[in-house]
Amino acid sequence: xxxxxxxxxxxxxxxxxxxxxxxxxxxxxxxxxxxxxxxxxxxxxxxxxxxxxxxxxxxxxxxxxxxxxxxxxxxxxxxxxxxxxxxxxxxxxxxxxxxxxxxxxxxxxxxxxxxxxxxxxxxxxxxxxxxxxxxxxxxxxxxxxxxxxxxxxxx
Amino acid sequence: xxxxxxxxxxxxxxxxxxxxxxxxxxxxxxxxxxxxxxxxxxxxxxxxxxxxxxxxxxxxxxxxxxxxxxxxxxxxxxxxxxxxxxxxxxxxxxxxxxxxxxxxxxxxxxxxxxxxxxxxxxxxxxxxxxxxxxxxxxxxxxxxxxxxxxxxxxxxxxxxxxxxxxxxxxxxxxxxxxxxxxxxxxxxxxxxxxxxxxxxxxxxxxxxxxxxxxxxxxxxxxxxxxxxxxxxxxxxxxxxxxxxxxxxxxxxxxxxxxxxxxxxxxxxxxxxxxxxxxxxxxxxxxxxxxxxxxxxxxxxxxxxxxxxxxxxxxxxxxxxxxxxxxxxxxxxxxxxxxxxxxxxxxxxxxxxxxxxxxxxxxxxxxxxxxxxxxxxxxxxxxxxxxxxxxxxxxxxxxxxxxxxxxxxxxxxxxxxxxxxxxxxxxxxxxxxxxxxxxxxxxxxxxxxxxxxxxxxxxxxxxxxxxxxxxxxxxxxxxxxxxxxxxxxxxxxxxxxxxxxxxxxxxxxxxxxxxxxxxxxxxxxxxxxxxxxxxxxxxxxxxxxxxxxxxxxxxxxxxxxxxxxxxxxxxxxxxxxxxxxxxxxxxxxxxxxxxxxxxxxxxxxxxxxxxxxxxxxxxxxxxxxxxxxxxxxxxxxxxxxxxxxxxxxxxxxxxxxxxxxxxxxxxxxxxxxxxxxxxxxxxxxxxxxxxxxxxxxxxxxxxxxxxxxxxxxxxxxxxxxxxxxxxxxxxxxxxxxxxxxxxxxxxxxxxxxxxxxxxxxxxxxxxxxxxxxx
Numbered sequence: 001x002x003x004x005x006x007x008x009x010x011x012x013x014x015x016x017x018x019x020x021x022x023x024x025x026x027x028x029x030x031x032x033x034x035x036x037x038x039x040x041x042x043x044x045x046x047x048x049x050x051x052x053x054x055x056x057x058x059x060x061x062x063x064x065x066x067x068x069x070x071x072x073x074x075x076x077x078x079x080x081x082x083x084x085x086x087x088x089x090x091x092x093x094x095x096x097x098x099x100x101x102x103x104x105x106x107x108x109x110x111x112x113x114x115x116x117x118x119x120x121x122x123x124x125x126x127x128x129x130x131x132x133x134x135x136x137x138x139x140x141x142x143x144x145x146x147x148x149x150x151x152x153x154x155x
Numbered sequence: 156x157x158x159x160x161x162x163x164x165x166x167x168x169x170x171x172x173x174x175x176x177x178x179x180x181x182x183x184x185x186x187x188x189x190x191x192x193x194x195x196x197x198x199x200x201x202x203x204x205x206x207x208x209x210x211x212x213x214x215x216x217x218x219x220x221x222x223x224x225x226x227x228x229x230x231x232x233x234x235x236x237x238x239x240x241x242x243x244x245x246x247x248x249x250x251x252x253x254x255x256x257x258x259x260x261x262x263x264x265x266x267x268x269x270x271x272x273x274x275x276x277x278x279x280x281x282x283x284x285x286x287x288x289x290x291x292x293x294x295x296x297x298x299x300x301x302x303x304x305x306x307x308x309x310x311x312x313x314x315x316x317x318x319x320x321x322x323x324x325x326x327x328x329x330x331x332x333x334x335x336x337x338x339x340x341x342x343x344x345x346x347x348x349x350x351x352x353x354x355x356x357x358x359x360x361x362x363x364x365x366x367x368x369x370x371x372x373x374x375x376x377x378x379x380x381x382x383x384x385x386x387x388x389x390x391x392x393x394x395x396x397x398x399x400x401x402x403x404x405x406x407x408x409x410x411x412x413x414x415x416x417x418x419x420x421x422x423x424x425x426x427x428x429x430x431x432x433x434x435x436x437x438x439x440x441x442x443x444x445x446x447x448x449x450x451x452x453x454x455x456x457x458x459x460x461x462x463x464x465x466x467x468x469x470x471x472x473x474x475x476x477x478x479x480x481x482x483x484x485x486x487x488x489x490x491x492x493x494x495x496x497x498x499x500x501x502x503x504x505x506x507x508x509x510x511x512x513x514x515x516x517x518x519x520x521x522x523x524x525x526x527x528x529x530x531x532x533x534x535x536x537x538x539x540x541x542x543x544x545x546x547x548x549x550x551x552x553x554x555x556x557x558x559x560x561x562x563x564x565x566x567x568x569x570x571x572x573x574x575x576x577x578x579x580x581x582x583x584x585x586x587x588x589x590x591x592x593x594x595x596x597x598x599x600x601x602x603x604x605x606x607x608x609x610x611x612x613x614x615x616x617x618x619x620x621x622x623x624x625x626x627x628x629x630x631x632x633x634x635x636x637x638x639x640x641x642x643x644x645x646x647x648x649x650x651x652x653x654x655x656x657x658x659x660x661x662x663x664x665x666x667x668x669x670x671x672x673x674x675x676x677x678x679x680x681x682x683x684x685x686x687x688x689x690x691x692x693x694x695x696x697x698x699x700x701x702x703x704x705x706x707x708x709x710x711x712x713x714x715x716x717x718x719x720x721x722x723x724x725x726x727x728x729x730x731x732x733x734x735x736x737x738x739x740x741x742x743x744x745x746x747x748x749x750x751x752x753x754x755x756x757x758x759x760x761x762x763x764x765x766x767x768x769x770x771x772x773x774x775x776x777x778x779x780x781x782x783x784x785x786x787x788x789x790x791x792x793x794x795x796x797x798x799x800x801x802x803x804x805x806x807x808x809x810x811x812x813x814x815x816x817x818x819x820x821x822x823x824x825x826x827x828x829x830x831x832x833x834x835x836x837x838x839x840x841x842x843x844x845x846x847x848x849x850x851x852x853x854x855x856x857x858x859x860x861x862x863x864x865x866x867x868x869x870x871x872x873x874x875x876x877x878x879x880x881x882x883x884x885x886x887x888x889x890x891x892x893x894x895x896x897x898x899x900x901x902x903x904x905x906x907x908x909x910x911x912x913x914x915x916x917x918x919x920x921x922x923x924x925x926x927x928x
Binding site for chain 1: 172861
């Protein structure tokens, strides 16, 4: 049988479950999670690190998964939107119209969730520093701004 | 249970909220079909060149490569209103990024590797990069065969030119108006081409099954247009084309018309009908798929001594880029609305769609109005300055009213929105518009402008709705309208709940659309979705009620006229406690002995635009404008005159929308429009070098607004009913963008004391007083 030296197997934690998966060494985490494992909640808006739609949490830290090689997730805790249920952030995004088309939403929710875990009392400047990593084309950001503030209150 | 609060005017929770915040909303690019092949494209690095030779021999040897095809394999031309675009370039490339060859492979990575090995030899020509160059008498023709292309009758290509459509508006006596004027001004503006930047990149899959059915799944705003055009261009019986559209991640016009679907079909056909996915990279999405038009325009205004407008002369030259797509109708729409919302009795407009060797354009939120209003409102401000009139006063004085006629001489009726009311709301917020304040070396200034927007659509634009019922008496709405984020599906639920007088949890709605099972619907475009699909849905609910009354009449033995409905029941007016629940009659009434009558309720609703006509090719006279959404924008800026750096402190919009169905969603649409308008005006637009190569085809260099750059938004709605809209509503998805460039320009112009006319308004331009105009 032919062996491919660049095809590897890796174990990591995905949304609290242990996952073993195989992929080529040059594949990004976004690609592996979407196309090898099949969780498609995180989107590739630009595949270039500009839009943030692919944001996942790596040990709780938001990372643009289109820029991270999957092999760098070895042994790490990876969280995607599928790993969040009924969080204050998700509820607030619904209540405050923090989305329209929904394509950037998974990325915004992940980043906001991580932000409020790290800085529950984040001031406006901190919120702006974090959330300016993500692009939304629909909302004009008012709904997102209000959602972050609401989630902050309801943590 | 009686409904104690009308579902209309209520902040109903979005029907798609839960799936969108959990990542469960499925988009085209998330879908996989067994055996699906992937694609990558060789793009032209040149803006204008002859293709001498394409060598695919090395590329085709790579593992996983199924086929490599070039444009020569597909003799068909595609186009929305004008068939000017080959499936892929044939013999000539007309813009940077144009597809010259496609690789179909097992994986995307294999396809991309093969693309890198395709060698293309070009004979480079000098590209035409501006509208003014394209209009020179000796300009090379980008489409020498312009007269041979198939067009719809509304499009009038100009032989021997780079103009695929010229729209003329001739109303009154323009020379007399200018001859009698006490004041005249002339003002020119420009806008670069740019991109929609919907967050979801366009994607389409196609497979052709053994029965000959063509299955397309696409991120489209217009699945029925896709079905219709694929049928025409590829000679497929329309009933054999099934277009599925799941969730769509923003469109803004960029996913209207025909996008990647024709290409996906051609490529699937080239591999025997196997499933093929075409998914744009962000870079492809920006330059290979169409963006928005540019404009070079000059407006001359004539006014009497009091500032009453006497005449408008407009030269609107829209930059279409290399292909016409929607652009030939956008330049027409700009002409039809070409005075802005003012009464002008004498009008002379030439509006051209102009080919250049830049990436091509399609519909964009505002459909030609954003560009035209910038040109008109800049001139209005210069006129006000010249006469010494307040910017609010001159607009209030000339505001269009019921009984006035539009540039195409169609008479405005009672449904006309209240522009003066909108101007008053903005003025109330901003106070004295002419006030200029010095703040720590910076200048604070304000502006007020007017806007209007009408759909520019086929005269037979239609929508349909089917209402079916469940055993609990709840119903399901099936329409052909696409949800791209605007919230129409939630609005449909509210309209049907209102009509049936049930709570909204008794009304279900299908988000996805499949053209074989959904009723025909033109498109999510022209801010028409809730007005037209909503009209059809309300009619379907009324039809369903009619059928339920029939059943109730038979069972209760009481004439229909003595029955009423509410709280999910049909009951006797005289004895409200005697009645039948919807659950008892929705699927046929079953008597205690088992006998059943009437069967299930199926509500049918239709909408078709009424009394629309084309326009006269010499004068523009006609009635192409179904409804106008009218309003006003106000802006407050704080600008540092030394650095040119400025902040938009306030953005205000007052709009007459007829009826607000869902205040939060309506506000969201308007704010979204305004933010897009800010980006369009101050950050965006394509940059290109002297060879016509786009140099900012990504979201790092082509900046859109980021979190933290948003101003304080204020939105106000007036409700002058649209008499032909469901419950009086009219479209509101687009107009909120249309006045933004003008409002920002006018505020900056006031702050800096000189006209700011060339988008984008970057700090560099603002700081350099004599910047290149």
